Every structure is written in structure tokens, then in C-alpha cells.
Amino acid sequence: MSLTDTWTGSEADAARVSAVLDGFEGADPMESLVPALHRIQEHYRYVPEGAARIISDRWHIPMTDIFAVVTFYSDFRTEPAGRNMLWVCEGAACYFMGGPELGRAAREHLEIGYGETTPDGEWTLKRADFCFGACHLAPLVELNHEIHGPLTEDELRSLVDNPPQHQEGSEG
Numbered sequence: 001m002s003l004t005d006t007w008t009g010s011e012a013d014a015a016r017v018s019a020v021l022d023g024f025e026g027a028d029p030m031e032s033l034v035p036a037l038h039r040i041q042e043h044y045r046y047v048p049e050g051a052a053r054i055i056s057d058r059w060h061i062p063m064t065d066i067f068a069v070v071t072f073y074s075d076f077r078t079e080p081a082g083r084n085m086l087w088v089c090e091g092a093a094c095y096f097m098g099g100p101e102l103g104r105a106a107r108e109h110l111e112i113g114y115g116e117t118t119p120d121g122e123w124t125l126k127r128a129d130f131c132f133g134a135c136h137l138a139p140l141v142e143l144n145h146e147i148h149g150p151l152t153e154d155e156l157r158s159l160v161d162n163p164p165q166h167q168e169g170s171e172g
């Protein structure tokens with residue numbers, strides 16, 4: 001079994017989600033909801049609707065409540081993300097140190113816009129208008145939870161062409 005799978009709604013998928021929920025046996029379902037959703041997203045790179053339905057049935061939580069949680073937290077996704085998640089920081093410090101230029105280089109190199117995933121499912125590109133707390137490395141990107149900076153546009157392109165090995169299933 002790979003660390004990440006594509007959700008197909010199969011019995012194996014249902015069993016996997018049930019196993020995640022089993023891990024919260026005896027705990028308060030509402031308190032368990034966010035960590036359970038994280039575990040599911042780690043595996044599928046998003047929260048499939050079918051997985052949410054299993055949670056709803058087993059824990060008696062209305063789908064509308066689960067949907068509200070998924071949409072409230074910006075780190076949850078309702079669509080599959082790419083295997084590589086690239087955030088370009090355009091927080092204040094990075095913005096003034098060349099973040100927008102890095103972002104343009106990333107969009108051109110990957111041929112996608114912010115918030116999009118490449119057709120091969122390899123890359124999702126995001127613009128961060130918040131600070132990663134590493135302004136001394138501005139301008140920077142976060143690739144699969146690792147900060148890289150300061151970067152020139154050429155260095156960014158090399159990073160995309162040769163991303164460091166990472167554990168599949170990392171997401172942001």
C-alpha cells in the first residue's frame with residue numbers, strides 16, 4: 001500500500017477511513033473531528049466527500065457540520081492537491097524582497113496559476129499572503145513543509161526541476 005492513494009470510494013477506502021476512526025474510539029467525536037480529517041487528508045491529499053459521509057454516519061455528525069469545519073480551516077482541501085505543494089511567500093517582507101517575481105517565475109515555469117494543480121497531479125502552487133516566520137530568508141518558498149530561501153528566480157526553477165526527496169502525503 002502506498003502512503004497516498006486516490007480515493008475511489010472502494011471498500012478498501014471505506015475500511016481505511018474506518019480504521020482512522022477506530023483510532024479515536026471512546027473520544028468525543030467533535031473533538032476528534034479535526035485530527036481525523038487531518039489523518040484522512042494526509043492519505044488522500046484532500047478530504048473526499050465519501051470519507052466525510054463515513055464520518056457523518058459513524059459519529060452522527062451532520063454533513064453540513066463536517067463541511068463547515070473543512071471550509072473553515074484553510075489547510076483542509078476538498079480537491080486533491082499535487083504531490084508537491086509549493087507556497088510562494090508574499091507576506092510583507094518577502095513581498096518587498098521579490099516574492100511577486102518569484103511567484104511569476106513559478107507560475108510561468110509550472111504553467112499554472114496560484115491555487116491550481118498541474119494536469120499530471122505533480123504540483124500545486126499557492127500564494128501565501130501570510131508570513132512563514134522566516135523573513136530573514138526572504139524571498140522564500142515553502143516546498144512540502146520545508147522553507148527554501150533566499151531564492152533567485154533561477155534557483156526557484158532549479159528547485160522545481162529537482163525537488164528534494166520527500167515523504168509522499170506531505171501537504172499544506
Ligand code: FES
Pocket residue numbers: 089090091092093094095130131132133134135136138140
Ligand atoms: S514575509 Fe515571508 S517569511 Fe515573513
